[in-house]
Amino acid sequence: xxxxxxxxxxxxxxxxxxxxxxxxxxxxxxxxxxxxxxxxxxxxxxxxxxxxxxxxxxxxxxxxxxxxxxxxxxxxxxxxxxxxxxxxxxxxxxxxxxxxxxxxxxxxxxxxxxxxxxxxxxxxxxxxxxxxxxxxxxxxxxxxxxxxxxxxxxxxxxxxxxxxxxxxxxxxxxxxxxxxxxxxxxxxxxxxxxxxxxx
Amino acid sequence: xxxxxxxxxxxxxxxxxxxxxxxxxxxxxxxxxxxxxxxxxxxxxxxxxxxxxxxxxxxxxxxxxxxxxxxxxxxxxxxxxxxxxxxxxxxxxxxxxxxxxxxxxxxxxxxxxxxxxxxxxxxxxxxxxxxxxxxxxxxxxxxxxxxxxxxxxxxxxxxxxxxxxxxxxxxxxxxxxxxxxxxxxxxxxxxxxxxxxxx
DNA sequence: GTAATTAATGAGCAGTTACTCATTGTCAAT
DNA sequence: ATTGACAATGAGTAACTGCTCATTAATTAC
Numbered sequence: 001x002x003x004x005x006x007x008x009x010x011x012x013x014x015x016x017x018x019x020x021x022x023x024x025x026x027x028x029x030x031x032x033x034x035x036x037x038x039x040x041x042x043x044x045x046x047x048x049x050x051x052x053x054x055x056x057x058x059x060x061x062x063x064x065x066x067x068x069x070x071x072x073x074x075x076x077x078x079x080x081x082x083x084x085x086x087x088x089x090x091x092x093x094x095x096x097x098x099x100x101x102x103x104x105x106x107x108x109x110x111x112x113x114x115x116x117x118x119x120x121x122x123x124x125x126x127x128x129x130x131x132x133x134x135x136x137x138x139x140x141x142x143x144x145x146x147x148x149x150x151x152x153x154x155x156x157x158x159x160x161x162x163x164x165x166x167x168x169x170x171x172x173x174x175x176x177x178x179x180x181x182x183x184x185x186x187x188x189x190x191x192x193x194x195x196x197x198x199x
Numbered sequence: 200x201x202x203x204x205x206x207x208x209x210x211x212x213x214x215x216x217x218x219x220x221x222x223x224x225x226x227x228x229x230x231x232x233x234x235x236x237x238x239x240x241x242x243x244x245x246x247x248x249x250x251x252x253x254x255x256x257x258x259x260x261x262x263x264x265x266x267x268x269x270x271x272x273x274x275x276x277x278x279x280x281x282x283x284x285x286x287x288x289x290x291x292x293x294x295x296x297x298x299x300x301x302x303x304x305x306x307x308x309x310x311x312x313x314x315x316x317x318x319x320x321x322x323x324x325x326x327x328x329x330x331x332x333x334x335x336x337x338x339x340x341x342x343x344x345x346x347x348x349x350x351x352x353x354x355x356x357x358x359x360x361x362x363x364x365x366x367x368x369x370x371x372x373x374x375x376x377x378x379x380x381x382x383x384x385x386x387x388x389x390x391x392x393x394x395x396x397x398x
Numbered sequence: 399g400t401a402a403t404t405a406a407t408g409a410g411c412a413g414t415t416a417c418t419c420a421t422t423g424t425c426a427a428t
Numbered sequence: 429a430t431t432g433a434c435a436a437t438g439a440g441t442a443a444c445t446g447c448t449c450a451t452t453a454a455t456t457a458c
Contacts, residue, residue: 025311026225111307113224154383157356184353188387240407
């Protein structure tokens with residue numbers, strides 16, 4: 001009853017948007033260029049997104065959800081809180097290593113004023129799920145008994161820094177270094193003196 | 200012999216650039232709007248900066264140096280490595296609290312591809328000075344004996360996250376919370392079990 | 399005074415922007 | 429075949445972009 005959608009347009013648009021930002025930066029992106037990069041006409045972009053801002057936010061949210069689900073899938077393979085948190089941490093860093101441009105895009109948009117973070121329900125939910133995982137660690141006596149937001153800051157920040165560093169391609173990072181950083185962070189938030197979980 | 204510069208134009212330009220980015224975001228800034236906000240004509244901006252990119256980078260570097268010198272001044276009031284590092288850490292967070300827009304601008308530009316970080320000598324020097332401070336802590340047995348870059352990542356990341364959170368105005372942060380985060384971070388990188396330095 | 403020098407201007411340039419819409423292409427149901 | 433429904437197009441548009449440069453304003457040296 002309708003012209004078939006040839007190919008996966010939303011996917012093409014997402015890819016082109018991320019690549020365009022990675023290529024010329026957020027201070028010079030344009031919808032026309034994104035369309036050209038995606039091999040589509042401008043009109044098609046406006047069929048999927050109401051405005052430039054809408055496009056950027058949609059792609060941002062999409063990648064954000066990608067990262068989150070990757071983390072949760074990694075957590076699902078473990079039972080005890082310590083192992084789950086460790087798996088999530090490494091999944092986050094690994095995402096930055098595997099898809100640096102995607103990660104960089106999210107980071108850039110995270111600092112954008114236009115994107116109204118707190119208002120969005122989906123973002124709230126993602127945040128809540130992460131905090132719930134940390135709460136588990138507090139409850140079972142693995143982590144120090146302080147506000148989960150506090151722990152989240154200490155835990156997540158270095159992972160983001162690490163992934164961002166790779167995304168910007170400034171230097172290669174060995175897996176030893178990643179492991180060492182996790183050790184130090186875990187040392188800070190774990191209750192006991194035991195070394196951080198390995199498996 | 201020449202017409203006097205009336206007022207401090209570079210300062211006006213810097214201020215307007217930061218405010219414009221804070222107001223409409225990096226994805227929509229324009230030189231014309233920055234000029235209008237500064238109460239100057241476009242030509243004047245191009246008298247001080249060769250291009251839009253040059254303008255953004257210059258302001259970025261300026262703020263970056265501001266932040267760094269604030270940190271080093273804070274450190275100068277102390278002798279022992281632990282106290283110096285603590286002072287620097289709080290100075291960084293405090294900068295984000297006092298001048299959120301400036302801090303946010305730096306963070307945004309930090310994630311920009313266009314800004315070639317590694318190439319700049321000034322940025323290199325700033326980085327080197329910070330690492331040297333940490334090295335002091337390693338040398339006198341205050342911090343664990345690992346690569347200074349590793350420690351820097353664990354130490355600086357949460358401070359940046361904290362300052363950024365304030366910059367984006369998502370939530371107010373009490374000084375207790377800041378203190379608690381520092382405690383956890385310090386716990387991770389300090390060699391002994393002693394609590395982090397207070398004075 | 400006036401000549402020399404430079405700061406600052408802002409209209410104007412060619413090119414680009416975000417966005418629209420009349421048109422065309424492609425399918426399933428008739 | 430014809431129709432109806434919609435995906436996709438891309439030339440078109442007014443506004444705006446980064447940037448230039450002829451001109452004016454302000455100052456000092458002589």
